[in-house]
Amino acid sequence: MARSYRTRRPRSSLSRLLSAAAGALALAAGLLTAAVQPASAASLTQVTSFGSNPGNLAMYEYAPAGLPAGRPLVVALHGCTQSASDYHGHSGWAQFADQWGFAVVYPQTNSSNNSLSCFRWFDTAQSTRGHGEALSVKQMVDKAVAQYGSDTSRVYVTGLSAGGGQAANLLADYPDVFAGGAIDSGLPAQCATSSSGTNACQYNSSGLGLTPQQWGDKVRNSYPGYAGPWPRVAIWQGTADYTVRPVNGDELRDQWTDVWGIGQTASSTQSLPGGTTLSTYNGPDSTPAVELYSISGMGHGLAVAPGSGTGQCGSTGAYFLDYVCSTYYTATFWGLDGSGGGSGGGGSALPAPTGLTVTGTTDTTATLGWSAVGGAASYDVYRDGARVGTTTSTGFTDTGLSAGTSYHYTVTAVDSAGAEGALSSAVTATTTGYVAQCYTANNYQQVADGRAHTSGGYTYADGSNQNMGLYNLFVTHTLKETSPGYYVISDSGC
Incomplete structure (x- = not known):
């Protein structure tokens, strides 16, 4: 357990200092003395032009090589004092992007926007549809969808702390854009609409005293006239969080179950690793619509579980706490593993083919081979993100290529119902000959x-x-x- 990173109850003098400096907007970051250590961010790329950017944010992105069109897109917002690189390096999103085949966009704020580099979840000029940071993130989504050919019905948003509060706002502002979301140690949508309201949201252990309908109205009023479908929402909250009190998890549960028109009594509960209790709230179709993950003894941060086993991910650091891989369970809840989503990340999606290699090339062809996947009826082969063939064998020859040219290939297994499994790792094939x-x-x-x-x-x-x-x-x-x-x-x- 990463106990050295757990937060403690803030002293009153520190609270007053934060109020004077930044309206107590720091959520986690400003209340911890540990500095965020820069993480490795291999292949993390900045996009410098993506729209009018009224929120003055930076856009970073990551995608596995040869990503086919029609894959999901995830937007991941960092916490206070963090950066896109920190979140990319610690959270585990890049690991599952490679494993299951999707792109990730990391918005990044800065100290000129907020002294502690917090996303401004409390400022209606920054957190409402068509304005400020909210619009900047929407423009990033549009840019990434155009770039990767992402499936617009499978765009998701997640965030930690202030990023979690802003993620909740984005789900309320743009339910027509985001199919699902995850709020990690964050706040309900539109919990505060000015800096003076942040303390009540963060530190009040009994909450704001609103009914589920009143919480739900904050979502419905964010995009008046919208009647659904609503995003599927995962909520992650530590029971020992003194920066964003645990009651926020309950209020988020109340807010989104009311939006879905379902009750606040869990359809089922189960125990997960790291002292985590999962409460699932099914929608009208009896599939999970809202999930609340309560992590016993965890302070303020994002839950990770370093390791190479199934369901493990990430690395520890300030605000990255060793309990359970929240990214894995969030991703499987959304169905990014091909399972269609469900409680506790269950599913029977076919795994990614392994052992993909280039077995031969000519000046116009490339021949591939890979290991068989149990349960696969066929395999789809992608060249530079576009499907170029389907085969029932574990080999394929791509034809009509240009001499002396490099191509990136990936493969997916397809079940008898025609559903694709996870995307393989990419390989590069270079044809022979010289390009005149x-x-x-x-x-x-x-x-x-x-x-x-x-x-x-x-x-x-x-x-x-x-x-x-x-x-x-x-x-x-x-x-x-x-x-x-x-x-x-x-x-x-x-």
């Missing part, structure tokens, strides 16, 4: 660029030594490079 290139320029430039040489005032193509005429600016030719360093005159066409 053509260059049109005057003789002077051809020599200057190293494709020709001069002798006795004339110009000659490198390799073929074909005479190109006088060495001057007024004679132009097209040279075709047929092999490295070998050029021929191709003025009639290349």
Whole structure:
């Protein structure tokens, strides 16, 4: 257990200091003295242009190589004093993106927006539909969907602490965008609408005293006239959280069960690792609509479970606490593993094919092989994210390729009902042969660029030594490079 990272009850003097500096907006980060250690963020890429960005946020993204179109998209919001890199490195989202095949967007705020780099969940200018940070995140979703061809019916949002509060707001603001959400140590949607209301939301152990309908109205009023479908919501809360009191988990449960039109009595409960109790609230179709995960003894942070076993993920650090892999259970609740979702992450999705290798190439073909998956009726093969074939065997030859070109391949197993399982790791195949290139320029430039040489005032193509005429600016030719360093005159066409 990462007990050194657990929070303690804030002193009154510290609360007053935070109120003066940032309206007690820090949630977890400002109340801990431990500094967030930068995490490795391999392949995390910044996108510098994604819209008008009224919330002044930065956009970072991660996707496995060769990700096919039509895959899910997850938006993950960090906590106070954290960064996109911290969340990417510790939370485990990249691990499951690779394993199950989806893209992740990490919005990042900064100290110019808030002194502790908290998302502004309490500011209606930043947390409502069509405004501020909320609109910036929506623009990031639009950018990523266009870039990856993501399935717009499978876009999800999650967040920790202030990021969790903003994630709840985004679910209320854009239920037409997000199919599901997860709030980790966060606040109900529109719990506070100004900085003066943050203390009551965070620290009041008895809550705000609102009824489930009043909580639900805060969601319904965020997008007036919208009547569903509503997002599926996972709520994660530690019982020893003194920064965002445990009652917030109950209020979130009340809020989203009311939105769904279901009662606040759990349909089922079960025990999970790390002292976690899962209470499930089924929707009208008897499938889980809201899930509340209560973690005994956990303070303020995101629950992780380092290791290589099934259901393990992440690494410990400030606000990343060793109890249970919340990311795994959240992802399976949403059905990102191909199971369709359900209580406790159950499901029978086919696993990703293993052992994908390139067994041969020519100048126009690439041949692949992989290990069989039990229960698979067939396999879908993807090249650079687009499906190029289906086969019932564990091998495939892709044809019609260009010589001397690299292609990325992934494979999924398909069950007898036609449902795809998890995406395999990607491999790269490079065809043989040389890709001829053509260059049109005057003789002077051809020599200057190293494709020709001069002798006795004339110009000659490198390799073929074909005479190109006088060495001057007024004679132009097209040279075709047929092999490295070998050029021929191709003025009639290349």
